[in-house]
Amino acid sequence: MRVDIVTIFPDYLSPLELSLVGRARARGILDVHLHDLRQWADDVHRSVDDAPYGGGPGMVMRPQPWWAALTEIRALGAADGRRPRIVVPTPVGRPFTQAYAADLADVPWLVFCCGRYEGIDARVIDEWADDEISIGDYVLAGGEVATLVILEAVTRLLPGVVGNAESVTDDSFTDGLLEAPVYTRPAVWGDREVPAVLRSGDHAAIGRWRRAEALRRTAQRRPDLLARQDQAAADDGSGGA
């Protein structure tokens, strides 16, 4: 997978050199290219923002640098007919979910546009954005952190990235439920003991316990996920969670 990231703060993306994503890059599974938006700004001051039409607080990112940047990046694929999927992290986007991550993990070339200030001029979004993605109902100062979040969730789904493939298929949300609690040694920590079933060696019983705990946790913390499961089951005629 190739990933291009356009930002006015390239250093904000330095965590992509570390850990899971860093290892995927070192192994050639992920090919990340960072671009400073200012290199495409057409004025001597390399300006990327201007006052908002209609007034209001803050500044808006100018269309010219973005248009030039995305035109040049998209042209990289012209020779062999490749076209990138252009992603804009934004608080007003479609909610990012595990299913969305799986969708993006199948895309060979992603381009992330990291907005700042009050956002990017709407004409850029209208023309270029394939996906506007929100990572939650709160507002960050820019798209860089959201890009890190999205990229980590997508990268761990790429073949060969996570050693034990099961730890991906058993993820929270993969089956629509929150994961059951996890434990490791020692069997007793202070006055707290690991549930006996997990030390029983009875894998069928362990599976039942984990499913029950996942359902209990999901009902307690995310009843919306259960409602979604029930609706999906109703739609396809199966039994539900």
Ligand SMILES: OB(O)c1ccc2cc[nH]c2c1
């Ligand atoms: O919360 B966010 O995901 C987000 C994304 C992009 C921009 C640009 C300015 N503020 C932003 C916030």
